[in-house]
Amino acid sequence: MIPRHFQITISFLLAAILIAGIFIITLRHSEETKTQQGLAAGPQAPEAQGKEETIPVLVAYDEDMALRWRKTEAFMPDERDLRARAALRAVLAQYQQSPSPHPLANGADIKDVYLLNDDTLLVDTTAPFADGHPSSVVLEEMTLTSLIETLAANVPGITRVKFLVDGKERQTLAGHVDLMNFYQLSAVHELAKEFE
Amino acid sequence: MIIDPSHGGDDKGVVFAPHVFEKDLTLSVARLLRKELQDRGIAAHLLRDSDFSIPLERRAELCNQQRPSLYIAVHAGEPGKGVRVYTPILPAAQQSVNGFLPWEAAQAPVLKNSNAIAGAVTRELKKKDIKALDMKAFLRPLNNIVAPAIAVELAADRSDLHSLESARLQTAVATAVASGIAQARNQLGARK
Numbered sequence: 001m002i003p004r005h006f007q008i009t010i011s012f013l014l015a016a017i018l019i020a021g022i023f024i025i026t027l028r029h030s031e032e033t034k035t036q037q038g039l040a041a042g043p044q045a046p047e048a049q050g051k052e053e054t055i056p057v058l059v060a061y062d063e064d065m066a067l068r069w070r071k072t073e074a075f076m077p078d079e080r081d082l083r084a085r086a087a088l089r090a091v092l093a094q095y096q097q098s099p100s101p102h103p104l105a106n107g108a109d110i111k112d113v114y115l116l117n118d119d120t121l122l123v124d125t126t127a128p129f130a131d132g133h134p135s136s137v138v139l140e141e142m143t144l145t146s147l148i149e150t151l152a153a154n155v156p157g158i159t160r161v162k163f164l165v166d167g168k169e170r171q172t173l174a175g176h177v178d179l180m181n182f183y184q185l186s187a188v189h190e191l192a193k194e195f196e
Numbered sequence: 197m198i199i200d201p202s203h204g205g206d207d208k209g210v211v212f213a214p215h216v217f218e219k220d221l222t223l224s225v226a227r228l229l230r231k232e233l234q235d236r237g238i239a240a241h242l243l244r245d246s247d248f249s250i251p252l253e254r255r256a257e258l259c260n261q262q263r264p265s266l267y268i269a270v271h272a273g274e275p276g277k278g279v280r281v282y283t284p285i286l287p288a289a290q291q292s293v294n295g296f297l298p299w300e301a302a303q304a305p306v307l308k309n310s311n312a313i314a315g316a317v318t319r320e321l322k323k324k325d326i327k328a329l330d331m332k333a334f335l336r337p338l339n340n341i342v343a344p345a346i347a348v349e350l351a352a353d354r355s356d357l358h359s360l361e362s363a364r365l366q367t368a369v370a371t372a373v374a375s376g377i378a379q380a381r382n383q384l385g386a387r388k
Contacts, residue, residue, distance in 0.1 A: 062275055135210045135218070136273040137282065137333055137349055144334075171252055171336060175209055176271070178334040181300055187285045191332055 050077035050086070057091045058149040058192070060102035060142035067146055067195040070094070080155055081115040087154040088113070088123065091147055102142060105132020111166070120160040120182065121151065130165040133174040140177035142195060148188045159185050197233065197240050197266040197377070198259045198343075201226035205249030210273050212357050219247065221272040225350060225366050229270070232374035238381070256340035260302070266313060266377065267341045271349035272360055278327025279369055282347040283307070283314045284338035302342050309344040309384060316383070317346065317376030324372045326365075348373055 053076045058067050074090040076083050088110045095104045107128035114122040133140065148161050160182040164170070170179045201222040203209035209218025226242055233240040241262075243255055250258070259267050273280075284303050297304060314330055321328035338345045350369060352360040359365055 065276060134274075136275070137271060137335055137347075138273065138275065138280070138351075141333060175203065175207065176273075176333075176335055178336045178339070180336070181334065181339075183334070187334075191285060191334070194331055 049082060050075050052076075055087060055090060056150070056153045057087070057094060058146045058153070059091070059094050060139075060146045060195075062102050062139065062142070065138060065142070065195065067142060067149070067192060076154070080118075080157070081113050081121075084115070084121055084123075084151055084155045084158070085110055085113045087150050088147055091150045102139070102146075103134075104129065104143070108132060119157055120162075121155075121158050122162050122164060123147070124164045124167055127166040130170060130173055130179075135174040135176065137176045140173040140175075141191065144173065144177060144183070145188055145192050145195065148183055148185065149192050152185050152188075161185070161188075197238060197268065198243055198262060198264040199226045199229055199233075199240055200243040200255055200259070200267065200269040202269050202271045202347075203249075204244050204247055207249045209271070212272075212274070212352075212354060212360065216357060216361065218272045221350065221360060221366075222270040223247070225272070225370060226270045228366055228370035229268070229373055232370045233377065236374055236378045238374075238378065252336045253340070256302075256337035260340075260342050264343050265381070267338075267343050267345040268373075268377070269335070269338070269345075269347035271347055273349050273351055275353050276329075276351035277353070277356065277359075278329070278351055279321050279373075280329045280331050280349045280351055281314045281318045281321070282331050282333040282335055282338070282349065283310045284345060285332045285334055286339060300339050303339045303345055306342070306344045310338075310346055312384060313344055313377060313380040314346045316380035317348065317373050320372040320376035320379065321369070324368055326368060326372060 052073055054071050055074050055076060056069050057072050059070045060067055072090050072094065074086050076086050092104065092108060092110065095102050105128040107126055109126045109129065111124045111126055113124065116122065133143065144163070151158055151161060162182045163179050165179070173179055203219035203222060207219065209222065211217055230240045230242060243258060244250055284307065286301050286304055286307065303310065318328045318330040333347065335347055338347060350360055
């Protein structure tokens, strides 16, 4: 015969284990939901700096292998480097829509931009921007051309652009298109014409 | 000339389906192209003839060491249909320093010939009723090659994968590309 006080203790312990289990499952579920919401959101909207403007963005459309100018609203700061970042994020926001004209990986974003000598821009992208990019000559070119042409339209005076991935140089975006070079805007204009 | 079947080894290139990789399609087309060129009396060598990876810089070095008359990279990709023929875009007007060209502009002195060969290849593809586009690309390692350099890419949408794997299409493309190269060689030779 098990003593009564022992039965009561065991019952309390079992109840405590059950409650703790339910609490842990609920907590885990809530964290997963938060993470998924964060990923699905794509590029995090920068803190609203500057004033809201209607800006031109060159958007890639995979279905017909074309690049087309569109207008979008974005908060555009006065500083040229922040303005460049806002313009680039405005392009990426187009690709995070559903359905997307040019799907990129969740988490594809611009980490930072660095303006050198007033005419050269270093664009530091997140790892998913390159790691999750579809591997294809045309699709990789369309991504870079849409970003660079949008920069040229919104930040006058930029003549060269180079992309980094998570702060480091990378040979190609996704196996094909060059990321080692500084892109000259004049050459990119030439390329953009092929996608008109 | 040097034929470079792109990707290889761990670098699968485009993954069209669970077991259909760009690296295998490029090797298959490259072998057919080598045969077609050899049938026309043009010596052609593959940069890789089995499944192993070569870094892009190394591909350019291996090619440049052999001083070929043409470098042709083979790719396969989506979206679209037919064949895209790429020529390099140079980063900018690059000055040679003490007779040495910057690595990124090694292609500069022969870019005209690259464009002429790409044009001839595109025309031959069209003659064979294969949809062909002549395009520019910032495609590695074309800019680092000292010989005329082009890339051909067989294009297909994922839904139309069987066309990429079709031996008939691959042979037709290889025949047309070889024919275009042979013609360009004659024309460029005649100009000299």
